[in-house]
Amino acid sequence: MDHPRWIWQQPDWPTFRWHARTLAPLLRSCQQLQGRLLGMAGAIAGDEQVEGELDTLLQNIITSSAIEGERLNVASVRSSLARRLGVVQDAKAATTPRSEGLAELMLDATQRYREPLTAQRLFDWHAWLFAQQDSLLARPIRVGSLRGDEPMQVVSGRLDRPIVHFEAPPRAGLEVQLDAFLAWFNSSHGDAALDPLLRAGLAHFWFVTLHPFDDGNGRLTRAITDLALAQAEHQAIRFYTMSASILADRAGYYHVLETSQKATLDVTPWLRWFLATLQHSLNEALQRIDRVLDKARFWLQHPYQGLLPEQLKVLNRLLDGGERGFEQGISASKYQAVAKVSKATATRHLADLVEKGYLERLLGGGRSTRYHVKH
Structure with missing residues (x-):
């Protein structure tokens, strides 16, 4: 048999392995930062907490789309989020089916973190993601259903000399593969032997490698990551955004994905990158909360x-x-x-x-x- 080109062609796919000792320092740092963040966030007053969550969710949606090269109407998305969060003064801009769908997806992924992730839930997310299709697309996207039979490849370069960066598993058997992922995701939530942050990194890599939809796989992958992180923290309120940190190192993101998807089932390099990016997200959030608390203290001291x-x-x-x-x-x-x-x-x-x-x-x-x- 030829040497496997893609990770999903490995005979023991998807039995991932990693070097726990290599990841331990980064994992401890993320756990400590996560604890500090949750503790500090509890000191923020109600209105400011809602405003902070609104800003975080908005940044998450905007940057997740920006990773794919899409620029959204910020005011429209903010208005859709604000209405759902009850922030009336920020819900005045005109909304669109696109902004409404993106807000629905983001809040479903973070606020309904206790509910299982099912195929139907993923199909709903996909339908919300493409509530308003671009009329300039060469072919319509299959909305709310799995991709078709044609090969799913990530390519770049000239049309006559394309560079294939990745090819997803074939359509035949995709339902079985997706069911295996969902069964693992739901059962691993209560697995004491698997750190919740590593679980989020594994979920991200596994799902984006399956690439089960025509389009939107990256954004759905990051929504699943948000869901896994919300489950890790046992709370719906978001104070940091992985998507913004991924966007800040978009080239690094695609590079580590490509190299890991062409490698063995030892995903240590991917998990190292994932934890370093999470660490950056948590540090950014801590700095923002520091500023919020400093501002509150200032106005207490200075009428x-x-x-x-x-x-x-x-x-x-x-x-x-x-x-x-x-x-x-x-x-x-x-x-x-x-x-x-x-x-x-x-x-x-x-x-x-x-x-x-x-x-x-x-x-x-x-x-x-x-x-x-x-x-």
Whole structure:
């Protein structure tokens, strides 16, 4: 018999193996970060927690589609999510069947984490994912059903010289393979011998290798990953997004998938990449929550009565952190641009904020004078 080209052609597929000792440091780090994140998130007040969850879910949907090269209408998706989460003030933008379907899929995957993953549930997710098909597609997508008999390949390059990066298992027997995955996914949820984070990584790799649909396999794979992570944490509220970290290393993502899908059933390299990416997601979330808590503490210590709306707007932008151009504080010209006031008014507002103890001047002076929040 020829040497197997694809991992699913290995005789003991899908009996995955990995080196636990190699993965142990990364796994411990992710577990510790996960614990810290859940602990810190519990200190966030109700409204801010809902806003934070809305932002996380929105980022997850937008970046998961961006990995596939699709740009979504952010306002429309946000409005669809907000309406479902009860955030009325953010539910004003017009929605579309596309945004409604994506919001439904994301919330089903995260909020219904206690329910089993079935073939019908996957078909529903696929139908929501393609609630609005692109009329420019060469051929319609089989929505809510498995792919057809033609080979499922991931290719690039010229039409006359295509490079086949991956070929999925053939259509014959796909139902059996999918049933085996679903049976494992549902039974492994209670397997004390399998770490829940490794389980999420295995689920991601196994499902994306099956590639059971015409299109949307990557986005459904990441939804399954979100479901597995929600099950690992025993809660529906999301504070971090794997999709954003995958997008940040999209080339690395596709490379490790391709090499792992052409290798043996030892998936240590894939799990190492998966855990490192999860670690990055958790660290990003911890930094965001730090900023939220710092902002809450600031406003507890500094009553905002007597401040002008423009001053409040600028202070909140500074407290939110992560704003491009505000890393080194704010200048009068930056204040002018954010608050939409004249240069003289900006200078007067900044002086008032310094006098009241909200801001302090950084070293330097003249036109380059900058200010940052005084904690």
